Amino acid sequence: MLDTLTFLLEKLFLLAHIKLSSLLPPLPRRCDRDEAPQPAGAPRTFHRGDLLEVPRTLFTHSGIYMGDGRVAHLIPDILPALTADGRRIQEMVTNARLLLGVLSKRAAIRVDSVEDFAYGAGILLNVMDRAVPRSPLPGEEVARRAERLVGSVSYSLMWNNCEHFVTYCRYGAAQSLQTDQFCEWLKSLIRDQRNIVLTALLGLLSMACLGVSPGTALPTLLVPFTLWMAS
Template sequence: MGRGDQIYVMRERMALQGVYEHHGIDCGDGTVIHYRKPSETIERTSMETFTRGGKIYICHHEVCYIAETVVMRAESRLGERKYNLLYNNCEHFATWCKTGTSYSTQSTNFIPIIKHLNPDALSDPIENAILDAKPKDSSILLNEALAEIKVAWNDIQPQYNQAVRDLNEWQRVAELALRKNREDLAREALYKKLNYKQKAIELKSHLDKLAQMTETLLKDAKVL
């Protein structure tokens, strides 16, 4: 690890409940230039501030600028406050300094994991990123987000329908057991019904949130 290296550490993803790579440029003097949270400003900080005690990794590129050029490029953007989760994040910045291309593997891979995230945690970051991006990029991100919301919907909807069928079936079993004076079986059936009812409620909540996200994104698209 040395001057001009693109380095990163693993951090907890606050709003999105996971782990992400936080990238920066090693200045070779114990400092790092990076998009600093929570100010979302490109700053030069100590290595300790950047790592927060985490292990440092080096991001390698087959073709890149020499060290002095990398650091000069990073310094040229000090004070910038144009952070965007999908369009201009810390990895975009560091990769641009190193190679001249603003690119983020994490951003490219982010949209497809929408279906694995809590919609509550997803809505604001995605919406804000799309609104802050350039019109051309916003259109692409919007279409990708809507496509993945559809994937999530298609994954959850069958589970919800099955949960509703199961709870109705256990209700029928409970009623049948009562007609046969088997209160023990009726109680067991009602217990299982309650489990499926709770599952159905949770899945319906996710569907409602996905629908709300879609409505919000389409509404915001009108102002892009």
């Protein structure tokens, strides 16, 4: 059952990601030699407090380099809420653990090796410095902030994800560029009055197919009205 749910959610997120990618503007980042992801196994020189990013299928995952080949990062994980066995918790987070962490809003800020953090993906180094208006804090201060936060935390896709963690550590204020992009896309949908007409037509179609009832009439009236007032 869990595997089926994971598969369906992954497909749903993938479709949403494709749609968002076609509509969202790119982040204001310069293109230079540091922009190209380097293979996880390639020799790199990281410094304590560096911000590492690895592209995933649906998003970019971020962490803070702690030195000695270790990275602190925030990742959804249900296991810390179920057991205090540190050895089990420190094992690599599986897709099932991650999915249940997202659904239960549980996460952990943990320290893993660079290889486990990258999970075979290329690594971007301090690229976010060009998109965030604040200057980075000294590397040692960045790493100390990350160290103080290691442990179980609450999770939210919108308000407390891996980008909020790294931006708080490196720039002194939590922010998620990917969340900001999503909100801008959502606002553009609300402002587009064609969507009001579309939702009204869909509501009328549902009443024609399912009949007039509170379950069909109320959404038909309230959803277009809400979009109209918000546009």
